[in-house]
Amino acid sequence: MSKSLNFQENINLADYTTFRIGGTARYFVAVKNKEELMEALRFAKNNSLPFFILGGGSNLLVSDSGFNGLAIKMQNESIKMQDDGKKCKIICDAGVLLGKIIIETSRLGYSGAEWGFGIPGTIGGAICGNAGRLGQDISQVVESVTVLDEGLNIKTLSKEECGFGYRSSRFKESKEIILSASLLFIKKEPAEIEAVLNEAKAAVKQALPFPSAGCVFKNYKVKGESDELLKNHPELIERIRGGKIGVGYLIDQCGLKGKQVGGAKIWENHANYIINLGGAKAQDVMALIKMAKEAIKNKYGIEMEEEIRYI
Numbered sequence: 001m002s003k004s005l006n007f008q009e010n011i012n013l014a015d016y017t018t019f020r021i022g023g024t025a026r027y028f029v030a031v032k033n034k035e036e037l038m039e040a041l042r043f044a045k046n047n048s049l050p051f052f053i054l055g056g057g058s059n060l061l062v063s064d065s066g067f068n069g070l071a072i073k074m075q076n077e078s079i080k081m082q083d084d085g086k087k088c089k090i091i092c093d094a095g096v097l098l099g100k101i102i103i104e105t106s107r108l109g110y111s112g113a114e115w116g117f118g119i120p121g122t123i124g125g126a127i128c129g130n131a132g133r134l135g136q137d138i139s140q141v142v143e144s145v146t147v148l149d150e151g152l153n154i155k156t157l158s159k160e161e162c163g164f165g166y167r168s169s170r171f172k173e174s175k176e177i178i179l180s181a182s183l184l185f186i187k188k189e190p191a192e193i194e195a196v197l198n199e200a201k202a203a204v205k206q207a208l209p210f211p212s213a214g215c216v217f218k219n220y221k222v223k224g225e226s227d228e229l230l231k232n233h234p235e236l237i238e239r240i241r242g243g244k245i246g247v248g249y250l251i252d253q254c255g256l257k258g259k260q261v262g263g264a265k266i267w268e269n270h271a272n273y274i275i276n277l278g279g280a281k282a283q284d285v286m287a288l289i290k291m292a293k294e295a296i297k298n299k300y301g302i303e304m305e306e307e308i309r310y311i
C-alpha cells in the first residue's frame, strides 16, 4: 500500500453523492494532481481492482452494494487565467467546481457559463456529461481537454475531438480521465451576464428541498418532421423547446408525479427529478426509473435514456 496516498477502506459513497444513496467503496482515495492519480491507477492495477472517477458526485446513482474496487475522487484544483481584456482563457484542473469558474468569470465581466449557476459538480463531470441548461452547454466554452488515457499517456484533445453532443461526450465511453481543460470566455456587458445569471438563479430558487442527482433522464430530441412520436401524438408539438420535449412532462402525463417507492419519490414539482425523502435505497430509485421507462414506452412508444450514471 502507498505511503504517500491515503487509500481508505470501506468508505460510504453516499457521503460523496448529492443523492446521499449508495453502499461503500472497498477503497477510496482523493488525488490532487496527475502524479497522485497515476499512483492511484497503479494501485488499482497492481491489486486487480476496477476503479471509477468521482467528481462532485452530483450525477451518480451508486448501487446499494457499493463498489468493489477503488473510487478515485478528483481533487486537483489549480486554475490559471489569461485575460487580454476581450477574452479570458481559463486553464483549470478537472476537480475545480464549475460554480467557482462561473462566479470568477462573471465577476470579471466574462461570459460563457453563467447559465450553469447552481449546477453542482466539477469541470471534469461537466465536460464528461456536457452539462447544460437554458439551451446552452459547457462544450460552448471548451477549447481543449487534456486527458490521461488507458495506457497512462497524457494527450490534449481539441473540442472537435471531444465528440460533444446533447449531454454526451466521448468521455462517457472512452475510459479517458479528464485532467484539465482550457476554456474560453468572452467579454460582455455586465447587464447581459447578469440577465443570464438571474435566469439561472431563478431555476436554482425552485431547487428541491431533498437530495437528488438532477434530471434522471435526457429530454426527448425531436427527429424532424418524420418523427413518429409527433405523428402519433401531435398534441406534443406545442411542448417542443429548443428541439426537445421535456420528459418531465411525459412522465407527468403517465400519472407518475409523486409516485413513491421506499424512500424515493418522483418529485411533484418536476417529474424528471427523483428525490431521496430520507433513507432511500438505490433499488427504490431503480424501481421508479423502470416504472417511468415502461410507462413512457407503453404510452408514447419511445425509449428513455438516463442522464444519470450508474456505479
Ligand SMILES: Cc1cc2nc3c(=O)[nH]c(=O)nc-3n(C[C@H](O)[C@H](O)[C@H](O)COP(=O)(O)OP(=O)(O)OC[C@H]3O[C@@H](n4cnc5c(N)ncnc54)[C@H](O)[C@@H]3O)c2cc1C
Residues within 6 Å of the ligand: 018, 052, 053, 054, 055, 056, 057, 058, 059, 060, 074, 094, 095, 118, 119, 120, 121, 122, 123, 124, 125, 126, 127, 128, 129, 130, 131, 132, 133, 171, 176, 177, 178, 179, 207, 212, 213, 214, 215, 309
Ligand atoms: C440539484 C441539481 C441540479 C442539477 N442541474 C443540472 C443542470 O441544470 N444541467 C446539467 O447538465 N446537470 C445538472 N445536474 C447534474 C450534475 O450536477 C451535472 O451533470 C454535473 O456536471 C456532474 O458533475 P460531477 O462533478 O458531480 O460529476 P459526477 O457525478 O461525479 O460524475 C459524473 C460522470 O462523470 C465522470 N467524471 C467525473 N469527473 C471526471 C473526470 N475528471 N474524468 C473523466 N470522467 C469524469 C464520472 O466518472 C461519472 O461517470 C444537477 C444536479 C443536481 C443535484
